[in-house]
Every structure is written in structure tokens, then in C-alpha cells.
Amino acid sequence: MTSLVLIGTSYRIAPVELREKMAVTEERAGELARVLAADGYEAVCLSTCNRTELYLAAEDPAVAERTGVALLAGIAGLDTDEVLPRLYRLHDEAAALHLFRVAAGLDSLVPGEAEILGQVRGAAEQGAPGRLLDRLFSQALHAGRKARAETAIGESPASVSSAAAALAEQVFGDLCSSSVLLVGAGKVGELAARSLAARGARIAFVAGRRRERAEEVAREFRGRAVAIDGLAEVLSQVDVVVSSTSAPGTVVRSQDVAQAVGGRRGRPLFLIDLAVPRDVDSVVNEIDGCYLYDIDDLEAVVAETLAGRRREAERAEEIASEEAERFCAWHASLDVVPAIASLRAWAEEVRAAELAKADGRLARLSDGERRVVETVTAAIVNKLLHPPTVRLKEAAVTADGSSYADAVRDLFGLGDDDGSQGRIPRQ
């Protein structure tokens, strides 16, 4: 029986220094899988920033494991003994459950993160899966999608910038008609601006102390650069303000905001202050129609959503376990499938041979009557074989599966799993 073997490492047991040595691109992962396929393995290599894993399907799991360890050590440029303590080696159900947990985002640094599902799909597409790994990865993708659809594990934002954008949606709904003022052209603000832009917002103005940098960022977002001391003029024209300068004092003053709000005919203004020390006067939150979130507020929101994801993870774990059980049931049934196929092929051969023998006596029958004879004999064969087929499939998931398969082969004089048929008994 073909076994499933997983050899891998992840952020849970290996430091980044080792992970970066073992990391490979998707293309390189595909090449490695094909090299292993040339040696007779089904192989898929999954490599992300948090993990590098080799999934192998092989007749001899011990040999497959040694091959996988040697390959990963080779990628890292280290001796096998050096990497061995930093590798996990799992077989069959444990390996399947691990992949299903990975696909569901349960083994990720941020539970439920979405990218991993695409990375699992990419690895399977680039790899060299056969019947076993094909089924394993299809079911893993199914488990990942199911976990996200039936639980809220991936719903809430997991970073400060995405939380800021999600909060802006809580005020304005669809951000497609919202415009943004970016105060400070640093990386932090740019990240938040990207999150907002990804949800449809227009980055209308960029204000920065360094004019060239502000113009560069404004060009990137197709906005307009403005002077940082001219903020009061543009505040009334935007819906969202993202501020992240390194200025030591207040950059967005409450009186400027109050004045701007007066000209907005009741339309709210959402301000995100990512700077420390803070850029926006905290009194702004008390102005009617203004909502100010600083970095602590946003981090509290992220912490709460991550806690929510962890609570949802319990339900996602159940989904991963159920899918792993289903996979194992299918895997076990592979043991008896050849015996069932041989039995059915043998029975069909017997039926065809008996009909051929009686061909002379059936010559007087019309075409319609001959079809009836065909149908009736096929139905008899199917009915006779139905109970043993079901029983064999049931037994497949137990320890007796292979004994039952052997008994069937022995009783009916069937060939081995290589497809050779038993002899048709002569009367």
C-alpha cells in the first residue's frame, strides 16, 4: 500500500536562519518535485516564508523519509544530522491532518490568513502529484475553503493597516466614493494608504515635509502633493485622513478639523493617526461627525479580531479533522479497490462467456428480447456482487481490510493487484 510521508520545517521549530536556507521559489519547488518523481515518488514541495515541506507518496515510507531529509538538508547546505532536530516527519493520517490544518490557516502565524490557500494550490500545480497526492491536495484546498466559509477565521483584519481600512468601511461603507489625505509619506502611511486604495478609496492628496517624496507617493497613487502647512485647505475635501509623520508635535489641529467639518454638510470625517508621538490633536474625536483612531486604538481592534480568529480556530480544527478522517477512509479503501475491480471484472467475464455459449439457443430471439436477457443477467451479477463490495469497502477502514481483500482473491481465484485475472471456471 502506498504511504503518505511529510518531511518539513516551520516557524514553530526552526529559526529564520534555517528557514531562509531551506526556502525555495515555487518554480524550484516544482523542479525538486519532478526530480523526486523521476525516482518513482509522487511529490509536492510547499515552500512559504514560514515553512518548507515535502509531501511524498511512496511504497516504502522509511526510504521516502530518508530521501526527503537528505533533500532538505541538501537545499540548506547542511548535514542531515544538523537539520534533523529541526524537521518534523509525519506519516499517513498525521501528515494529511497537518496539510489540512495548514490549508485552513490553522498553522499560520496569523490564524486564518488567506495567502496560504493560494500557496498550497500553487505547490500542487507545480509539483508531481499522482493519485494519492492529487486527492490529498484537492481535499486540503476543500478543507481550507470550507474552514473559511463556515467559520469566521479569516474574516477580520489582522494588521493595523487593514484594520484602519475596515474601520473606514464601518463609517462610509463602500470606499469607492471616498477620498483620502495622506499626511506623511513614510512607509507606515503608505501601507495604510494601500489598504484603503485596495478597497476602492482614492488617495487624493499626499502631504509631506519632504516635497519630492510626497510628490513621488502622490504620483504612485495618482493623487496630488500638497504642502504640510496647507492641510486646513484640503481637510474639507476628503473623507479619510491618514497621518504618520515623525513630527514631534501636533500636525492636524482640532480647530482646522472643526472648521473643515463645518463645510462638509454632515458628512463624517475619519482620521487615522499612526504616528508616535501622535500627529492629530486628540480633541478631534469629540467633534461631532469626526472619528479619530490612534495606533493604540487600532492595535486593540487587531488584538480583538485575532482573539476572535483564535476562537473560530476551534471550529476550523474540527473541519480539518473531519476532512483528514475522510481522506484516510479513502486512502484505506485503495487497499480493497483492486480486489473489488478484479472480482467485478471476473464476474463480467463469466457472464459474457455464458451468454456466448448460449448464443445458438438465443438466436431465435428478437433484438429487444436479447437486450432484456443482457439486462437481466447484468442485474443478477450486480445484485450478487453488491453485498461483498459494500462489505469490503466497510472493512477497508478497519485493520481487517487487507485480509478481506486477500480472502476474496483466494476464494474466487483472482489474480494479484497487478490486474491479472483468475481463470473462468469450466463447467
Place this chain on the structure above:
Amino acid sequence: MVELLFWPALVAYGEAAVAFAGATRRPGRAGRLATWGVRFGWLAQTGLLIAQAAGAGRSPWTTWAGSLNLFVWLVVSAYLFWGCRSRFRLLGLAVMPLAAILFLLAYAGGGTDEAAGSRYSSLFLAVHVGLVSVGFAGLTLAAALAGLYLWQERRLKRHESAILRVPLPPLLTLDELTARTIAVSLPALTLGIAVGLIRLARDGGSPDALMAVTLAAWGLYGAFLVLRFGLGWRGRRVAYVAVAGFVLVLAVHFGLPLTHFS
């Protein structure tokens, strides 16, 4: 027959109210259960109203309790427009407990039995009570939307960390929907009041306190529309006006048995 339809409807509305409360803690399955409760209850209540009308051969809102029954049906019908969208599910948190309680009151008052006779003509009841109930149902929904607005606004101002875990409709959407719902409901209320006033003038009756409260509610909602669309008021201030108007709507409802159906 009416008993057979009343209890399933009440149980479904009650289940929806409880499930909506559960949806604030764990959105998803509870929200879906609540929506199905609303749908099932509404179907049962629709059947109830049809059975009542068919049994008596007249409109079933000839009594105060009967009009309350109709009012609940209209409120739930209006809610079904939005409630099926996941984003607006939590509107049911305000609507369904109210619907369940008023429906129970309608039952206690005999409003779910076969329609009784009335001193008012059937046509008058159908037009006046029907239009006023439609208007009030819309205004009830508008008050629920305004209530959600005030809740969401408070969560944003206080920086509640769980705000994204239990998402409500966006502020602007709630503000817009409240205004639109009032704009659609007020004409129905206006026509209903006009029909009532015409009948009053024709029969030579005298106005009572309830009519004054109804007119005050009408005036308040009229002021809402002027403030919102004429002067551009938005947000918390107009949400308070919508909620205040609903207090008058409730006063009219609970004053009805004292004046019109005594």
C-alpha cells in the same frame, strides 16, 4: 385554524429575536437562523391574516388588537426587504423583539381571532387604518435604523475593540436608509390622517388627544425631512429626531384602545 397559525408565527418571531441577540456574540449561523425565523413567522402570520379575513369576510383590523396584528405584519414585511441581506441582519435586533411582544399583545387583545364587527365601515377601516399602519410600520423601521445608527456611532466614538467582530451597517448607509424610509412612510401616514380627518368632518365628530399626538408625530417627521433634505442635517441629531418620533408612534398605538376602539 387561526390558533394553528398564530403559535408557529409567535414561536418563529421569538426564535428570531433570541437568535438575533445570539448573533451579536457569534455572527453567522445565529444570524441565518434568525433570518429563517423571520421568514417562517412572516409566512405564518400572512396565512393568519388571510384566514382571519376569509373567515369573517372583512378586513381583520376592526379592533385595536386586530390593527396591532396588521401593524406587526407590516413591520416584519418592511424588515424583510433589508433583513435578508447579511449586513442588515442586526436590524432585527431592534425589530424582532418588538414584533414578538406586540404580536403577543395582539393575541391577548383578541386581535388574532376571527375579525369582529365594528362601528366603522369596512372601507374606512381598510383605507384609514391600513394607510396609517403602513406609515407607522415604516416609521418603526426608520426608528430601528436610527437606533442602529446611534449604536454604531457610539461604538466608533468609544473605539470599541470588538467593532469589527460584530459588524453593523456603515454609518452613512444607516443615515441614508433612515431618511429614505421616513420619506416613503410619511406620505402613507399623511393620506391615512387625511382620510380620518375627512370622515371626522363629515360625521361631525370632535378631535381627541390621540389625533393631536398623531398630528404631532406627523409634524415631527415632517420636520425631520426638512432638516435632512432641506438643511442638510445628518448624523446623530436627525437620528434622535427619528427615535423621538417613534415614541409618539408608540403613544398613538397604546392610546388607540382608549379613544378609537373603546
